Amino acid sequence: MGKEFVKDITAMDVDFAQWYTDVVTKADLIDYSSVRGSMIIRPYGYALWENIKNELDSRIKETGHENVYMPLFIPESLLQKEKDHIEGFAPEVAWVTHGGDEKLAERLCVRPTSEVLFCEHYKNIIHSYRDLPKLYNQWANVVRWEKTTRPFLRTLEFLWQEGHTCHATDEEAHEETVKMLNVYADLCENVLAIPVVKGQKTDKEKFAGAKYTYTIESLMHDGKALQSGTSHHLGDGFAKAFGIQFTDKDGSLQHVQQTSWGFTTRIIGAMIMVHGDDRGLVIPPNVAPVQLMIVPIAQHKEGVLDYAYGLKETLARVARVDIDASDKKPGWKFNEHEMKGIPLRLEVGPKDIEKQQVVLARRDTGEKMIVSADQLEAKITETLADIQRNLFEKARELREEKTFTALNFDELKEIFKIKTGFVKAMWCGDRDCEEQIKEETGATSRCMPFHQETISTECVCCGKDAKKLVYWAKAY
Amino acid sequence: MGKEFVKDITAMDVDFAQWYTDVVTKADLIDYSSVRGSMIIRPYGYALWENIKNELDSRIKETGHENVYMPLFIPESLLQKEKDHIEGFAPEVAWVTHGGDEKLAERLCVRPTSEVLFCEHYKNIIHSYRDLPKLYNQWANVVRWEKTTRPFLRTLEFLWQEGHTCHATDEEAHEETVKMLNVYADLCENVLAIPVVKGQKTDKEKFAGAKYTYTIESLMHDGKALQSGTSHHLGDGFAKAFGIQFTDKDGSLQHVQQTSWGFTTRIIGAMIMVHGDDRGLVIPPNVAPVQLMIVPIAQHKEGVLDYAYGLKETLARVARVDIDASDKKPGWKFNEHEMKGIPLRLEVGPKDIEKQQVVLARRDTGEKMIVSADQLEAKITETLADIQRNLFEKARELREEKTFTALNFDELKEIFKIKTGFVKAMWCGDRDCEEQIKEETGATSRCMPFHQETISTECVCCGKDAKKLVYWAKAY
Numbered sequence: 026m027g028k029e030f031v032k033d034i035t036a037m038d039v040d041f042a043q044w045y046t047d048v049v050t051k052a053d054l055i056d057y058s059s060v061r062g063s064m065i066i067r068p069y070g071y072a073l074w075e076n077i078k079n080e081l082d083s084r085i086k087e088t089g090h091e092n093v094y095m096p097l098f099i100p101e102s103l104l105q106k107e108k109d110h111i112e113g114f115a116p117e118v119a120w121v122t123h124g125g126d127e128k129l130a131e132r133l134c135v136r137p138t139s140e141v142l143f144c145e146h147y148k149n150i151i152h153s154y155r156d157l158p159k160l161y162n163q164w165a166n167v168v169r170w171e172k173t174t175r176p177f178l179r180t181l182e183f184l185w186q187e188g189h190t191c192h193a194t195d196e197e198a199h200e201e202t203v204k205m206l207n208v209y210a211d212l213c214e215n216v217l218a219i220p221v222v223k224g225q226k227t228d229k230e231k232f233a234g235a236k237y238t239y240t241i242e243s244l245m246h247d248g249k250a251l252q253s254g255t256s257h258h259l260g261d262g263f264a265k266a267f268g269i270q271f272t273d274k275d276g277s278l279q280h281v282q283q284t285s286w287g288f289t290t291r292i293i294g295a296m297i298m299v300h301g302d303d304r305g306l307v308i309p310p311n312v313a314p315v316q317l318m319i320v321p322i323a324q325h326k327e328g329v330l331d332y333a334y335g336l337k338e339t340l341a342r343v344a345r346v347d348i349d350a351s352d353k354k355p356g357w358k359f360n361e362h363e364m365k366g367i368p369l370r371l372e373v374g375p376k377d378i379e380k381q382q383v384v385l386a387r388r389d390t391g392e393k394m395i396v397s398a399d400q401l402e403a404k405i406t407e408t409l410a411d412i413q414r415n416l417f418e419k420a421r422e423l424r425e426e427k428t429f430t431a432l433n434f435d436e437l438k439e440i441f442k443i444k445t446g447f448v449k450a451m452w453c454g455d456r457d458c459e460e461q462i463k464e465e466t467g468a469t470s471r472c473m474p475f476h477q478e479t480i481s482t483e484c485v486c487c488g489k490d491a492k493k494l495v496y497w498a499k500a501y
Numbered sequence: 502m503g504k505e506f507v508k509d510i511t512a513m514d515v516d517f518a519q520w521y522t523d524v525v526t527k528a529d530l531i532d533y534s535s536v537r538g539s540m541i542i543r544p545y546g547y548a549l550w551e552n553i554k555n556e557l558d559s560r561i562k563e564t565g566h567e568n569v570y571m572p573l574f575i576p577e578s579l580l581q582k583e584k585d586h587i588e589g590f591a592p593e594v595a596w597v598t599h600g601g602d603e604k605l606a607e608r609l610c611v612r613p614t615s616e617v618l619f620c621e622h623y624k625n626i627i628h629s630y631r632d633l634p635k636l637y638n639q640w641a642n643v644v645r646w647e648k649t650t651r652p653f654l655r656t657l658e659f660l661w662q663e664g665h666t667c668h669a670t671d672e673e674a675h676e677e678t679v680k681m682l683n684v685y686a687d688l689c690e691n692v693l694a695i696p697v698v699k700g701q702k703t704d705k706e707k708f709a710g711a712k713y714t715y716t717i718e719s720l721m722h723d724g725k726a727l728q729s730g731t732s733h734h735l736g737d738g739f740a741k742a743f744g745i746q747f748t749d750k751d752g753s754l755q756h757v758q759q760t761s762w763g764f765t766t767r768i769i770g771a772m773i774m775v776h777g778d779d780r781g782l783v784i785p786p787n788v789a790p791v792q793l794m795i796v797p798i799a800q801h802k803e804g805v806l807d808y809a810y811g812l813k814e815t816l817a818r819v820a821r822v823d824i825d826a827s828d829k830k831p832g833w834k835f836n837e838h839e840m841k842g843i844p845l846r847l848e849v850g851p852k853d854i855e856k857q858q859v860v861l862a863r864r865d866t867g868e869k870m871i872v873s874a875d876q877l878e879a880k881i882t883e884t885l886a887d888i889q890r891n892l893f894e895k896a897r898e899l900r901e902e903k904t905f906t907a908l909n910f911d912e913l914k915e916i917f918k919i920k921t922g923f924v925k926a927m928w929c930g931d932r933d934c935e936e937q938i939k940e941e942t943g944a945t946s947r948c949m950p951f952h953q954e955t956i957s958t959e960c961v962c963c964g965k966d967a968k969k970l971v972y973w974a975k976a977y
Contacts, residue, residue, distance in 0.1 A: 056622055059579055060609070063572035065622050068637070071568050092547050096539035097611075097642055097658050098595075103535055119574075120599040121611065124646035125592045133536070135573075135597065135611070146532055146541050161544070166573055166642065170600035182573050 034364070036303050041247040042175075048297055049176045052306045052365050062174035062181035066290070069365065072314035074184065074290060078164065080216050080312070081186065081288060084208045090160040090188060095142040097166075098133035103141050107266040110140060113233020117170045119181075135168040140234065140259070140285055143189040144267040151191060151281060153272050158201070159191040177294035178251075178501050185289035191269065191281040195260070198282035202258045205286040206239045209254035217292065218309040218416040219243045219299050220424055221253055222447070222496055224472030229459055232285075236260035242471040242496060244424045245298035248445025250471050250498035253295055256286035294501070299420050306366025307388055309416050310409040317405060318362045319348040322355055322374030332378050336371070336401075343402045344369075344409060363388060368412050369405065389415055432481045433488075434465075437497070441466040447498050451491035453484035462486055462497060471496040510840075512779050517723040518651075524773055525652045528782045528841045538650035538657035542766070545841065548790035549769060550660065554640065556692050556788070557662065557764060560684045566636040566664060571618040573642075574609035579617050583742040586616060589709020593646045595657075611644040616710065616735070616761055619665035620743035627667060627757060629748050634677070635667040653770035654727075654977050661765035667745065667757040671736070674758035678734045681762040682715045685730035693768065694785040694893040695719045695775050696900055697729055698923070698972055700948030705935050708761075712736030718947040718972060720900045721774035724921025726947050726974035729771055732762035770977070775896050782842025783864055785892050786885040793881060794838045795824040798831055798850030808854050812847070812877075819878045820845075820885060839864060844888050845881065865891055908957050909964070910941075913973070917942040923974050927967030929960035938962055938973060947972040 034047035049055050054070035066074065082092075098121060105111045118134040136142070143161065151159060168182045188205060192198040206223060213219040221241035231238035235257040243253045264270070264280035273279045300307040310316050317340060321333040333348055340346045349358050355372070362370055372384040381398045385405070389412050396404045427446030431437035440448050448468065452458060462485075463469050473493040484491045510523035525531050530546035542550065558568075574597060581587045594610040612618070623635060644658045653659075664681060668674040682699060689695040697717035707714035711733040719729045740746070740756035749755045776783040786792050793816060797809040809824055816822045825834045831848070838846055848860040857874045861881070865888050872880045903922030907913035916924050924944065928934060938961075939945050949969040960967050 056625060058572055058618060058621055059576055060572040060574050060618075063574065065572065065618070066570040068567035068569055071570055074570075075568065091544035092551065093544055094542040094547055094550075094660065096534055096536040096541070097644065098536050098539065100535055116601045118601065119597045119609075121595045122598045123596040123608075125594065127646075132599075133595075142534060142536075142541070145534055149532060168573065170603075184570065 034303065034305060037246065037301075044301075044303075045175070045294075045298060048301055048305055048364075054293070054297075054306075055176045060181075062171060064176045064180055066184075069314060070293065073293060073296075073308070073312065076312045076314065077212075077216070077292065078186075081208075081212055082164070084212065085162050085186065085188065088160075088204060088208065090162045090190075093161050093163050094165070095136075095139045095146070095163055097136055099136055099139075099141060101132045101134060103145060104134055106141060106144075107234050107263050109262070110234035114138070119168050119170055136165070137167055137169045138285075138287070139163065139165070139167075139187055140189065140263060141267075143285075144263050144269060144283075147191050147281070148267050148269045151269055151271050154193055154274055157191060157193045157271060157281065158197065160188075160201075161190065162186055162188040175294075177290055177297070179291075183290050185287050188284070188286045190284045191264075192283070193271070193273065193279070193281070195282050198258050198260075198284050201284045202239055202256045202286070205284070206241065206254070206256040209256070209286070209288055210241050212288075213241060213243065213253055213292070214417065216309070216311045217296050218311070218413055218420060219253065219292075219295055220417065220421045222472060222474050223476075224474035224496065226255070226472055227456075227459060227470045227495070229456055230470060232257045234259060234262055235285075236262070240472050242447075242498075243295055243299065244427055244447055244498070245295065245501070246301065246423065247298070248427045248499075250447065250496075250500040251291070251295045251298070252471070252500065253292055254286070254288045257284060259283040259285060300416050301366070304360075305364035307416065308366035308368060310368045310413045313366070313368050314345065315347045315365075315367050316344040316409055317346045317369045317371055318367045319346065319371045319373065320355055320358050320362070321348070321350060322372055322377075324350060326375045328378065329373070329375060333373055336373065336383070340371075340402065340405065343406050359386075368409060387412060389419075430480055431485055433483075434486055437462065437485050438466055441468055441499070445499055447471070447496045449478070449480060449494055449496060450485035451479070451481045451483060452493050452495045453487055453489045454492040455484070455487065455489075458484055458486035466497070468497040468499050471498050471500060510779065510781060513722065513777075520777075520779075521651070521770075521774065524777055524781055524840075530769070530782075531652045536657075538647060540652045540656055542660075545790060546769065549772075549784070549788065550766060552788045552790060553688075553692070553768065554662075557684075557688055558640070560688065561638050561662065561664065564636075564680060564684060566638045566666075569637050569639050570641070571612075571615045571622070571639055573612055575612055575615075575617060577608045577610060579621060580610055582617060582620075583710050583739050585738070586710035590614070590645075595644050595646055612641070613643055613645045614761075614763070615639065615641070615643075615663055616665065616739060617743075619761075620739050620745060620759075623667050623757070624743050624745045627745055627747050630669055630750055633667060633669045633747060633757065634673065636664075636677075637666065638662055638664040651770075653766055653773070655767075659766045661763050664760070664762045666760045667740075668759070669747070669749065669755070669757070671758050674734055674736075674760050677760045678715055678732045678762070681760070682717060682730070682732040685732070685762070685764055686717050688764070689717060689719065689729055689768070690893065692785070692787045693772050694787070694889055694896060695729065695768075695771055696893065696897045698948060698950050699952075700950035700972065702731070702948055703932075703935060703946045703971070705932055706946060708733045710735060710738055711761075712738070716948050718923075718974075719771055719775065720903055720923060720974070721771065721977070722777065722899065723774070724903045724975075726923065726972075726976040727767070727771045727774070728947070728976065729768055730762070730764045733760060735759040735761060775899075776892050777842070780836075781840035783892065784842035784844060786844045786889045789842070789844050790821065791823045791841075791843050792820040792885055793822045793845045793847055794843045795822065795847045795849065796831055796834050796838070797824070797826060798848055798853075800826060802851045804854065805849070805851060809849055812849065812859070816847075816878065816881065819882050835862075844885060863888060865895075906956055907961055909959075910962055913938065913961050914942055917944055917975070921975055923947070923972045925954070925956060925970055925972055926961035927955075927957045927959060928969050928971045929963055929965045930968040931960070931963065931965075934960055934962035942973070944973045944975050947974050947976060
């Protein structure tokens with residue numbers, strides 16, 4: 026049952042939020058459970074996460090980092106050691122108060138992030154400049170007590186990696202912060218085909234306890250922005266709160282300079298909202314659990330299934346390939362695999378076998394190609410690369426179409442009234458202006474892009490001297 | 502500092518528990534934190550876990566299972582659905598009672614295991630015999646509120662995989678239970694070089710909610726047993742409690758038959774206690790993060806470091822290789838790498854370079870070999886395989902030395918008074934006898950081995966008709 030029915034999804038233009046919910050559930054990425062705000066990541070969704078994780082983990086290791094694992098629980102007193110940090114996180118942590126029947130002497134929070142645990146450990150193991158840098162990362166689940174949740178985008182619990190590093194100098198910590206932001210940007214652009222804007226968060230939007238936060242921001246199909254990865258220079262604030270000191274080459278005692286950076290399952294939400302369409306998911310080949318799905322036509326006829334399974338074996342050399350030999354009708358299968366965003370479909374029936382050819386169908390453009398058997402491997406490799414390129418280009422074009430500029434407050438308000446997208450506008454650096462913009466437009470400052478332009482000399486809000494170009498947007 | 506001091510470890514025979522603690526901390530596997538009963542898994546320990554995890558994950562996937570991810574929290578009412586299950590786990594769960602400042606309407610437990618979450622999901626997605634089997638696995642952290650904890654062996658939080666499957670028939674569920682126990686046994690014996698006894702748990706020792714539990718049991722250097730992996734046939738108890746039903750081929754409505762099986766970070770404790778010695782860890786090559794450590798001798802002399810780094814690059818083809826080019830003395834380095842259990846050390850100095858040879862030193866036997874450069878790759882491959890074999894053989898011999906038989910209760914008590922190890926003895930199947938044995942000897946039934954022998958016809962405790970041969974031991 027179930028699977029054989031047409032899975033209707035709401036059209037994007039009708040209700041984007043409902044479209045998203047339809048896609049994540051009907052493409053079998055997630056299921057809900059009786060645990061409020063949490064999601065079950067189903068095999069197809071988790072395979073996607075494993076691919077993303079493997080790509081990122083190898084980049085993290087190649088840049089010299091080591092994986093560790095810290096405890097899930099943080100004693101309340103430890104979380105309170107760094108003032109800004111606890112202020113930022115206290116409202117959204119889950120508290121464990123009982124173990125078995127016993128009431129705990131001190132409450133434990135379920136980690137919302139692990140800075141304080143890393144700091145406590147670093148204090149134990151760092152003594153000399155020879156112990157630096159320490160470049161650690163962990164893959165873990167974290168919990169943030171969100172009121173309103175949506176699968177992948179904002180969930181009570183999510184999966185992520187969190188990097189935590191210690192350096193001898195401010196300059197080295199700065200370099201690390203930039204390096205890891207670039208790793209995230211590379212992953213987004215070259216694996217997930219999601220173009221990003223790199224920049225710095227304003228003080229209002231930076232991480233609780235950070236000196237500054239770098240971010241990559243991407244734009245969804247509906248014109249809303251999504252923070253896709255952040256990298257923080259923590260300065261020596263945590264080091265001072267936790268007493269993480271080292272003896273420098275000259276014998277002096279110094280506090281370490283720290284960074285942290287994180288990338289989460291949220292990116293799957295971005296991938297869906299950047300590439301998806303009214304037929305469902307569209308997954309970039311570089312991260313697709315299945316890159317090529319073989320659908321035998323008239324599979325009851327002699328030789329068809331054998332031939333199709335033979336192709337599966339051969340083509341495994343050039344792609345992650347699967348075969349759908351279920352007893353559903355081909356049309357149902359096409360819908361199903363399109364819904365799941367599989368980049369390429371291969372159709373092969375008795376006539377194709379006779380003619381030594383197959384049909385390839387692209388998920389991104391819908392194009393169908395007749396390919397002769399002797400050119401098949403090359404054509405698949407070439408087409409997967411072309412789909413990857415095309416998805417990135419389409420996303421970049423969409424972002425450009427939806428990127429506007431505003432020179433004064435009236436323009437800014439007018440744009441956010443009738444459009445959604447990035448708005449580039451100058452800012453004086455004053456938090457009051459940032460808050461007023463949010464209040465009157467619903468948009469927040471996404472970042473001060475590294476690539477600065479001077480589109481005006483006046484703050485878009487107050488008209489005073491502008492200091493920075495800022496990307497503003499309504500955001501997830 | 503720190504690292505340059507000799508790291509003394511307590512001798513095994515003096516105090517085995519202290520030896521264990523010394524090894525796990527001084528070999529940099531773990532660190533303690535202010536979170537009671539939890540451990541920080543440091544880079545070397547985590548690299549070990551990653552290797553174990555990769556080996557197991559590929560076996561789990563090869564046997565047709567898919568990875569998923571379930572929520573961390575379980576609402577109290579959901580945990581209570583299966584009566585035996587909640588009785589078994591309630592005393593050892595951590596309870597979340599507050600989110601931010603808000604008191605929760607219903608307490609959430611931090612998962613001690615995820616049967617009930619899988620069951621709730623399976624009820625949603627299983628309708629027909631076509632949906633079966635469902636073969637799911639998850640890699641996750643779980644929490645059990647233990648009073649007394651020891652790194653890896655018993656910790657408040659640990660990492661594991663938990664498989665959860667649904668089948669149409671009791672027979673298929675049985676086959677799955679056996680298959681996954683065999684996967685665990687294969688991993689233990691062929692990767693971790695730990696010989697295991699396969700068998701069934703008594704009803705007293707089985708999993709809370711299971712029909713029966715299969716287990717692999719291993720024997721530590723001190724003669725205590727360690728349960729190293731379990732695989733449970735859950736029958737239809739959970740299915741009935743959760744209403745997981747499917748329409749069978751004949752149109753009838755049936756409850757699914759379920760299994761679950763788990764393997765944890767605890768196995769690292771077993772690896773340490775099976776292979777370690779008074780100089781520290783001994784890691785089997787198949788799982789060692791570093792299989793070969795190159796130590797340059799007189800590395801300040803011209804050409805030595807270049808030569809050593811050249812070797813590192815070449816030898817990466819045949820082993821996981823690293824180089825210690827720090828400014829510590831070679832003797833310190835030897836101690837350090839022996840402490841860390843690195844299977845092979847390669848020493849190379851100016852004279853070796855002149856003679857086109859190197860020295861290889863085995864961690865397991867201490868043997869040193871002069872190897873000519875042109876035979877080096879073959880010799881390394883061959884020696885690593887030999888170390889792997891040797892460790893398994895040594896562990897098997899130790900287990901045989903420490904496996905005893907008892908024909909009556911006096912013998913049993915006498916053995917456990919003066920020795921530690923496995924004791925094979927017959928049992929009538931009565932829980933009272935099992936409890937009396939535990940009370941008077943401190944030993945528990947480890948398993949009823951699949952390979953049964955009849956060493957007597959009478960129960961070792963009560964003298965009545967014996968039903969099963971049981972392995973008894975004091976256990977971790």
